[in-house]
Amino acid sequence: MTHRNGIRGTSEPCLDSEASRVLEQANGMEHDKVQEANDCESEERGHAGEHTRSMAGPGVITAPDGGWGWVVLVATIMVLALTLAFPSCVGIFYTDLQNEFHASNSETSWVPSIMTSVLHAGGPFCSVLVERLGCRATVMLGGVLSGVGMAASSFTQSIGQLYVTAGVITGLGFCFSFQPAVTILGHYFVRRRAFANAMSSTGTALGLCTLPFLGNYLHTELGWRGSFLVLGAVLLNCCVCGAVMRPLQPSRRRGQPLMNHGPPPPEEEPEKKKTGWVRTVRSYVVASLKKHMAFDQLCNNSRYCVFVIGITWMMLGFVVPLIYLVPYATAYNMEQGRAALLLSILGIVNITVRPPFGIIFSMPWFKGRHIYVFAWALLVNGISNSIPCIGPGFMVLLGYVVIYGLSMSVVGSLMFTVLMDIVEMNRFPSALGLLAIMESFTLLIGPPLAGVLIDRTGHYFFVFFACSTVVASSAVFLMVSFCWLDKRDRKLSKQGQPSALPEPARVTAVDVAPDCQYRSVPTEGDKDKSSANGAEYITSV
Numbered sequence: 001m002t003h004r005n006g007i008r009g010t011s012e013p014c015l016d017s018e019a020s021r022v023l024e025q026a027n028g029m030e031h032d033k034v035q036e037a038n039d040c041e042s043e044e045r046g047h048a049g050e051h052t053r054s055m056a057g058p059g060v061i062t063a064p065d066g067g068w069g070w071v072v073l074v075a076t077i078m079v080l081a082l083t084l085a086f087p088s089c090v091g092i093f094y095t096d097l098q099n100e101f102h103a104s105n106s107e108t109s110w111v112p113s114i115m116t117s118v119l120h121a122g123g124p125f126c127s128v129l130v131e132r133l134g135c136r137a138t139v140m141l142g143g144v145l146s147g148v149g150m151a152a153s154s155f156t157q158s159i160g161q162l163y164v165t166a167g168v169i170t171g172l173g174f175c176f177s178f179q180p181a182v183t184i185l186g187h188y189f190v191r192r193r194a195f196a197n198a199m200s201s202t203g204t205a206l207g208l209c210t211l212p213f214l215g216n217y218l219h220t221e222l223g224w225r226g227s228f229l230v231l232g233a234v235l236l237n238c239c240v241c242g243a244v245m246r247p248l249q250p251s252r253r254r255g256q257p258l259m260n261h262g263p264p265p266p267e268e269e270p271e272k273k274k275t276g277w278v279r280t281v282r283s284y285v286v287a288s289l290k291k292h293m294a295f296d297q298l299c300n301n302s303r304y305c306v307f308v309i310g311i312t313w314m315m316l317g318f319v320v321p322l323i324y325l326v327p328y329a330t331a332y333n334m335e336q337g338r339a340a341l342l343l344s345i346l347g348i349v350n351i352t353v354r355p356p357f358g359i360i361f362s363m364p365w366f367k368g369r370h371i372y373v374f375a376w377a378l379l380v381n382g383i384s385n386s387i388p389c390i391g392p393g394f395m396v397l398l399g400y401v402v403i404y405g406l407s408m409s410v411v412g413s414l415m416f417t418v419l420m421d422i423v424e425m426n427r428f429p430s431a432l433g434l435l436a437i438m439e440s441f442t443l444l445i446g447p448p449l450a451g452v453l454i455d456r457t458g459h460y461f462f463v464f465f466a467c468s469t470v471v472a473s474s475a476v477f478l479m480v481s482f483c484w485l486d487k488r489d490r491k492l493s494k495q496g497q498p499s500a501l502p503e504p505a506r507v508t509a510v511d512v513a514p515d516c517q518y519r520s521v522p523t524e525g526d527k528d529k530s531s532a533n534g535a536e537y538i539t540s541v
Helices: 002-008 013-047 068-083 087-101 105-121 123-133 135-153 159-188 193-235 237-243 277-292 295-300 302-318 320-331 336-361 370-384 394-422 425-457 461-494 524-533
Strands: none
Touching: 068 135, 068 159, 068 193, 068 237, 087 105, 087 159, 087 193, 087 320, 087 336, 105 159, 105 425, 123 135, 123 159, 123 425, 135 159, 135 193, 135 237, 159 193, 159 237, 159 394, 159 425, 193 237, 193 336, 193 394, 295 302, 295 425, 302 320, 302 370, 302 394, 302 425, 302 461, 320 336, 320 394, 320 425, 320 461, 336 394, 370 394, 370 461, 394 425, 425 461
């Protein structure tokens, strides 16, 4: 430095010193960037074998496919056991409710009907709560609502009050617990999603297995009012299950993502600020419907449209046999305990076969074929509903619940998997919400229509025959429709035209609440299927 100053003279040392300092700072910054890149690269290599990583850059939330996800899976199983299986067990108290309120079959059947319908129809409200509160808080809120609703039902003095407490309040609590639990499970598991969905569906079987025994014991010891009070306390366990459903956290990187440093949104012009409140409300409603209800999928995704129509028609007769099985058996002098045992056997069959079904359906051969397995199982389920028409004997009904349980296991294991196959994962909550709204109408009118049929004819077997026709016809509709869609897409692909499959899934963050921000990534099997069909799918009762 002294030599250079001697050559240049005494007027340049300050400039030379300043240039040297800038050069050193540039070199230091370059060294830091290289070191940071090396650190990130080594970190990604270290975690590549632990879980599937998305390709969207910093801040991406990845599915662990294990770890704490197994705890979330167990919690989801318990939530489904306490929610989806509960309306079917109301049949144990069916006769007592009729005698207490002097109600007919159709009037009494509105209690489980409203409960099941609200459980599904509350989907959009549940989606809004998940956005505001997160999955964990929404599940816990549902546990509080369902527990309070059942406890309040024990003090009702009319069948109309029971519609509100057991039907609306408890059903809404079931909805707030059930749907966020299924959604968060789909984000915790990607590669093992089919297995996780099949295992979670055993929760319904677990509830069918245990709740009839519990309800029958409580009915014998405490009567229906005391039973409802105790069952309300049992439903509070949904709060415990929701507490362990902690949200996934994004991977931490140095610095802030560049997307957060973009230019601020342009301010609205004064004319736009002066728009009327009617237009503001209308814009908000339209935006909310678009966000929480997948009407665009219903219009543009033909597979989703067919699936919604088939499931909506199926629900008209799918749950009715479970509600009327115990009243049918006791009407022909079967003991209450043996009649409740039939529901427990149905639950045992489901618990036994759903785990191996989950493993089998996770095999690569079933990729793209889930809908056909689902339709065949639904066809068997519909045909099995005609078995009780033979007679009310215990052995006949035992054979019925075994066949019904086997087919129900396949249907329950693949219900959400099929839905996740035909819609993008970031649209799954809204697609599930719209499906729940559609099927809630048939779930609402199904049991009362069956009650009217019993009051008019005086026989229960007409109900089982009607359910057999409805469920079997929905299975045939799904099978024929998806075969036609696959044939059409193959024909279009041969002609070099774009198929009508859903548009490729984009790797974008799910727009939900901060407590429930998740990102799922396609599995290897999904990539194979997308390359075969010409579109990418994101896959996951």
